[in-house]
Each structure stands twice: as structure tokens, then as C-alpha cells.
Amino acid sequence: MIRRFSLLGAAALLAMGAATGAFAQTKTLRLVPHADLKTLDPLFNTAYITRNHGYMVFDTLFSQDSRGQVKPQMVDSWTASEDGKSWSFTLRPGLKFNDGTPVKAEDCVASIQRWAKKDTLGQALMAAGAEFAVTGDNSFTLTLKEPFGLVLDALSKPSGMPPFIMPKRLAVTDPNTQVTEMVGSGPFLFKRDEWVPGNKVVYVKNPAYVPRAEPADGLAGGKNVKVDRVEWVYIPDGNTATAALMNGEVDMIEQTTPDFLPVLESNKDITLNTSVATQGMVILNSLHPPFDNPLARQALYHLVNQKEMLSAMGYPEKYRVDYCPSLFVCGSPLASDAGAAPYAKTDPARAKQLLQEAGYKGEKVVVLYPTDHLSAPAVMVLTQNMKKAGINVDLQSMDWASLAGRRLKKDPPAQGGWNVFLTWGGYYDASTPVTNPWMSAACGNSLPGWPCDKELDALRTSWIRETDAAKRKDIAAQMQARAYQTVPYVMWGEFKPVSAFRGLAHTELLKTGIPVMWNIEKQ
Numbered sequence: 001m002i003r004r005f006s007l008l009g010a011a012a013l014l015a016m017g018a019a020t021g022a023f024a025q026t027k028t029l030r031l032v033p034h035a036d037l038k039t040l041d042p043l044f045n046t047a048y049i050t051r052n053h054g055y056m057v058f059d060t061l062f063s064q065d066s067r068g069q070v071k072p073q074m075v076d077s078w079t080a081s082e083d084g085k086s087w088s089f090t091l092r093p094g095l096k097f098n099d100g101t102p103v104k105a106e107d108c109v110a111s112i113q114r115w116a117k118k119d120t121l122g123q124a125l126m127a128a129g130a131e132f133a134v135t136g137d138n139s140f141t142l143t144l145k146e147p148f149g150l151v152l153d154a155l156s157k158p159s160g161m162p163p164f165i166m167p168k169r170l171a172v173t174d175p176n177t178q179v180t181e182m183v184g185s186g187p188f189l190f191k192r193d194e195w196v197p198g199n200k201v202v203y204v205k206n207p208a209y210v211p212r213a214e215p216a217d218g219l220a221g222g223k224n225v226k227v228d229r230v231e232w233v234y235i236p237d238g239n240t241a242t243a244a245l246m247n248g249e250v251d252m253i254e255q256t257t258p259d260f261l262p263v264l265e266s267n268k269d270i271t272l273n274t275s276v277a278t279q280g281m282v283i284l285n286s287l288h289p290p291f292d293n294p295l296a297r298q299a300l301y302h303l304v305n306q307k308e309m310l311s312a313m314g315y316p317e318k319y320r321v322d323y324c325p326s327l328f329v330c331g332s333p334l335a336s337d338a339g340a341a342p343y344a345k346t347d348p349a350r351a352k353q354l355l356q357e358a359g360y361k362g363e364k365v366v367v368l369y370p371t372d373h374l375s376a377p378a379v380m381v382l383t384q385n386m387k388k389a390g391i392n393v394d395l396q397s398m399d400w401a402s403l404a405g406r407r408l409k410k411d412p413p414a415q416g417g418w419n420v421f422l423t424w425g426g427y428y429d430a431s432t433p434v435t436n437p438w439m440s441a442a443c444g445n446s447l448p449g450w451p452c453d454k455e456l457d458a459l460r461t462s463w464i465r466e467t468d469a470a471k472r473k474d475i476a477a478q479m480q481a482r483a484y485q486t487v488p489y490v491m492w493g494e495f496k497p498v499s500a501f502r503g504l505a506h507t508e509l510l511k512t513g514i515p516v517m518w519n520i521e522k523q
Helices: 009-015 050-058 105-116 120-127 151-156 238-246 258-265 296-301 306-313 349-357 376-388 399-406 454-465 469-486 508-511
Strands: 028-034 062-064 070-072 075-080 084-092 133-134 139-143 189-190 201-207 229-233 271-272 278-284 364-372 390-398 418-426 492-496 498-501
Touching: 028 062, 028 133, 028 238, 028 306, 028 508, 050 189, 050 399, 070 075, 070 151, 075 390, 084 105, 084 469, 105 139, 120 151, 120 454, 151 376, 189 229, 238 258, 258 271, 258 498, 271 349, 278 306, 296 349, 296 469, 296 492, 306 376, 306 492, 364 376, 364 399, 376 390
Parallel strands: 028 229, 364 390, 364 418
Antiparallel strands: 062 070, 075 084, 084 139, 133 139, 189 201, 201 229, 271 498, 278 418, 278 492
């Protein structure tokens, strides 16, 4: 059902401190982001709002184009030995950080080493015996004890935790300690003096940035900035955000509230952009009862109705898949229905039985409820089904930024921890065994939920080492079947987020699902 809304955009934006007056003569692009930015360090969590911030400020050694092909970004040239164990890299000349210092090979090596301590694909690279060595101001090498066929995939990882490059003096920071000084070599500068958490984030064009000569394609190619200033204006209410876009007070909404899609579709001044497929994920805390038992985690699968949860969010049929059995995204090269059959339909009675077998005795189950997140209606559908299975749900409300911090806590739920939260992963994150965060998390990981299954770890290692595409697909199916048994997470549906904009040109890069602000032009 379409919600009523009044055109309150102007007053709301003025109250939130939208730029006026002094910035009227600059080319300013105003974007309503999907969440509030509170964490700046792109290695501190996998929140997409932090990743998006990272792409504004930092750059990467390699990037992936719209077809998933790896292209050089900060790297000028590279070589690899026939056995895949020896690599050398040379940086593009003239690269600078936004503090004016030159980018050197030692910065890149330190950044990759810090990244590899946190990211699952980076950890897999290091497990192959990776050793980096600086060979000059602009060159470094990588040697491996055993072949690792995903070297360039790792260095170009587009989401989750992309391997952004920062100065060595910052990159030597413990990866579990936040870096707060935003010094990167990316296309924009972060204006800390104008950052107001809960209200606005400001970026300005980096005058020292030199884009590549190739045309922009996906996340690769030339990052040509065609505006002077980008403002993220945080408007958590979909009503107000929609009105602001229709009135021309903002230029873009990163993720439109699905209820308002028909209203936006009927406005000739608004263009809608459908992103890549996105997979919903129920994250279960494997450290504490009841979900430390795989039977209890299986029970959640019997309570997930994909169509019902996506419909509750308001997505029309053309933007969703009513049922997807694949943990690697339906329609992807690794898509499979392996292991999914028992969970095709909801079964509260079976869920209740599994919970009893797991030893559940009615203890409170803390479910984190992000009131400002598009997943909020899906959370309510799931918790209602959980109650039908006899689960004592303790629904705790908060904003998404607070949830992103809370989910890192390993404390028992009764002491400030948690049992369940909902999130999602875009195509870049969900479609392979080494990018899907909860499928790629080896035992001992730092991922919220802290899943651990040594058999799944062994299958993942086999997938990485296998070079035959058909055999890789078979191993991925085995991984999925195993994951439906041990449940590192519960998949709750597949949909395509929709962004909306007006008065913007060259927006094709937004198809990546990442709101990159280069190459976009205000008309």
C-alpha cells in the first residue's frame, strides 16, 4: 500500500542544515544515503555505508569493471610467473595522497597487510604463504609458497572490505583499532570540519587526483569528478526523502523506500536505477545459546518465508525473486539448489521440534531491530514467525549505525550482546565462496556471528585451489549443501534495490550497486 506523504522536504532539509548561500555557486550533488555514517575506517566493519565512504576517499590497486574483469587502478603494470608464485607490481607515476605526500610502494604493502588480517579473502591469500617486499619507491613484489589463483581477485575485491590504500603511518595501525585520519589517494576529500553524524557528510573534489585515461566502467577506469562538492544528507524517513527528491532539494536517493516506488515511477522528472541482485541474510550468533547449536540455526530456516518478507518491505514483483534457493545468488555462475529442499516452505512445528532438540527452554532471544533500515519490515515478519515456534523474542530497537557497532560485541545477549540481526549482501559480496562473508569465514574469524565449521573451511580451500570451472561449481554446490546443514547464516530472499535521481547525467556506474560519485554530472 502506498503511504501518504506531504511535501515536507524543504523544511526538513533546512532543519538538517543542508548547504545554502555560500555553496550556491558550486556544483553540489546532494545524496540521501541508505544509512548514517559513524564508522570511517573501511576495515573496521563490513557496513556498506563505510564501504561507500571508502570509495570516496581512497583508491585501490586494481578494480573490477561491469563484467567482473580485473583492471589496473593505482597499478601501472605487473607481471606474474608461469607457476603463479611470483608477482611484481609497479605503481602509476605521480600518485599522491590528499595530504600532499606521494604514494609509495611501502604504503601499498602496509595497507594490504593490514587488510589481509581482517578480510576473509586476504586471509586466504596469506594462508597461501604470501610475502610482500618493497623493491623501490614505486614497485613491490609478492611471492607465494603455493599457487593462489585469486591474487588479482583479492587485490580488486570490490565490496565487503575492499583493499583500500592509505599511508603506511596509518596502515600500521592495529586492524582492530579504528583509523580516524582520512588520508587517501581517491577522487574526493573528506571534510571532517563539516561532518555532523546523524545529519550530513561532506566531500569535495580532490584537486591532486589524476584519473586513469581509460573510460569508466563499473568500478574501473577513469574516476573523473564532475562536481565540486558531494553532500550526503541523512534523511531516515522515506516520506521526507521522497518529497525532497521530488522538490529538487536533493539530487538522489541511494535506496528508495519501496512503498514510494509507484509515486516516483509516475514522476517524469525522476529516473529509477535498478541495482545488481542483493541477498538478504539473517545473522545468528554462534557463540551463545540457542544458536550455538546447528539444530537451532536450522530451525530459523523453517521460519523464513522469502516472498512474505520481501513483500513486507514493499518490493513489487519486478524487483524481487519470490523464492531463491541459492546462497550464491540466483542466476549467478555458481547458482544451485543443493541442500535447499527441506526449507522451501515455512514449518513452525518443525522449527519448534528442532529448538527442543537443541535444548532451548524459552530463554530470551535478542533480535536487533534497525528502525531506520529498509529491512525493518522483514525483521517484524521473521520475529512473528519466531514467536509461532515458541521463541521468546526480545526485540531491541536502534538505528542501523548503532546496530553496526552492537553486532561486534561477543558478550552474552543478556549483557549487551545479541542473538539475531538481519542484513544483506550485494552481488559482489554474495556470489562466490570467497566473497560471501559468512560462507568465506574460516574458523577463528572476526565476522559478527563468528561461524565455524572445519568441513566448510576445507571445501572452501578446495574451491580456491581448483582451476577447472566445472569442478569449482561442483565444490560450490557441496559448500552450499553443507551450509544448509551447519547454517553460518540464513538466506531470507533476493531483491534488487532501486536508487532514484533527477537532473543527473552519466549515472550508468550506479548499476554496480555502489553509489560512486565520479563521472556523474549535474544537468
